[in-house]
Amino acid sequence: MSPDRSWITKRIKPGGYGFTDEYNEGVKYFLAFARSNSSKPNDPNLLINCPCNTCRNALYQLIPDVEFHLFATGFLESYTIWSFHGEASASRNEQMDDREDVFDEYEMFMDAIGGGAFGAENSSHEDPNEQASTFLDNVNKVGEPIYPGNLKYSQLKFVTKLLHWNRNKCSDKAFDELLLLLGDVFPDKHKLPLNYYAVKKMVKRLSLGYEKIHACENDCMLFYGGDKDLRNCKYCKLSRYKATTNAGNNTVPRKVLRHFKITDRLQRLYMSTRTAAHMKYHKNRIVTEGILTHPADGEEWKEFDKNLILSRF
Structure with missing residues (x-):
């Protein structure tokens, strides 16, 4: 042929x-x-x-x-x-990269529900739990090409690139106008969200969003937990909010901490056999006594592991 x-x-x-x-x-x-x-x-x-x-x-x-x-x-x-x-x-790595770039989210889920076991003899397959099923549904929506035939960008990858570009902090309205312009240029049946609000909802469904926590402008404290309703810093007494000329609209915080929740991200890393192997590398690697090849060889890390084990008893 x-x-x-x-x-x-x-x-x-x-x-x-x-x-x-x-x-x-x-x-x-x-x-x-x-x-x-x-x-x-x-x-x-x-x-x-x-x-x-x-x-x-x-x-x-x-x-x-x-x-x-x-x-x-x-x-x-x-x-x-x-x-x-x-x-x-010689282009095997390029083939791998293309496949992983466009469909990595799908493969992560397949790994999570036991996809790697399909090649094993007499392997059993369990239905995904509710959390995994929800994740699959969301992955199916964002892991497809941004438009039919595009093998370089999935919806998620393209939107992530846009958000990275938006580190320049254009306004929500300008971002919406950019999405509308791209939507007009893209072929029919594209997967581009309609506006910035839809982009944020998409990221949130994947549990990869972040929590906003107001902070004192002088870095004295966070308005969090038992202090979340305070209007002034309890140390320097500075107002939590900016002064505004619009009466009744004085809820714009002076400083905001964006808290990226670690648990959801760790779960995603361990859902893929590929990334999970990297997460466990420090534990499974060959260790040569007397040679420091990883932070896990340091006394501080060993002390942390020992205290963690003791705390379980």
């Missing part, structure tokens, strides 16, 4: 009825290629990475199941160099 793999994008016949002959032949060629390049080409229970638009090479499936998936949901269009199936390529 020709190296041309444009058949990947030609699954359905014009008019929407049936699969094209080109796609049929392409799928057969791919499955034969994957089997011949596997370590056990004659194994009837051979498992390979499934490049369908649902599994996205993150899950292992039996070849008959891969074939079904490729017809049911289509072939991942960005996967034109079959590096997961034995094709030698």
